[in-house]
Amino acid sequence: MCLQPRPPRPPTPPPRRKCPITMPDKFSGQPEMFPTLGQCQLYMAMRPEDFPDDRAKVAFVINLLSGSAAQWATPLLLQDSPLLADQQRFWQHLRTMYEDPVRMLTATRRLKELCQGKRPLQEYIAEFHLLCQDSDWNDAALVDAFQEGLSEELQDELARVEAPRTLDNLVPLCLRLDARLQRRPSRRTPRDPPSTSAPPLPAPPAPRVAPRFVTAAEEPMELGAVRPRLTAQERIRRRQVGLCLYCGEPGHFAASCPRKRSGARTPVPESQRDLSGNGTGPTSGKP
16 A cells, blocks of 8 residues: 655744834824824835735725724725725825825924923924925024024023034934933932921011100200200201201291390290190290
8 A cells, every 4th residue: 555645744934023113093184193194104014914915005004094084985995996906096095185285384384383392302303303394494494493492491502502504413412412401400419398387487677766856955055155056857857847946946047036145045845845846835935
């Protein structure tokens, strides 16, 4: 009995390698998110064994559509449209439907308004480069717009060095400066945390001492004595309230002071003077 030789075993397929590219995000139909569909092209290029023809590639893209974009693709599936087997024409129809028709003007407007703010520099650079793809600005205009959108700290650091004139050289410089700024707080000595205790009460104001004026009763009045010397404050006070500069009483001036001529004066008791120093008793009347 002759035994038939066994057929050779088929070669073992090589182990399936893991794709280094993550699954692209879904596209819901927002025009500003249309550029993210470019991730589909990259993903399919890294997995050629999974996408042998255009139909497989179009089916993969349709699987990533959601919202209004999925509603647009549904009739294509139901009618078995020729677009399902033609990747290039499918992308043209998808671009016509959802790509921003005025994307150049939109990119120009967003480049003027784009600012780093408080977010990391890497996020600002990524968004800036994405807008540059749809902009017709030259390199000098892009450099100016990039610098204007940087944070205040980075603009101060750039002011200390010679800034490059091309965007390709400016971006690495900004990344180095930003790394220095990020390391700077770790070298500073930590400050004492602010005290949570109640602030000290303010010191009470010093008691206000009223200036002491030399009154007429305290001035020496002797017969034959010269005109009494008044302090500057008392002189001003007597002039303001219309008192005699010689005896301190109202109703006359020093030139016609009767006490100056008579050489005698009756002092005005302190209890009979008002707050302004004018006499209120019988001796404070006019002569």
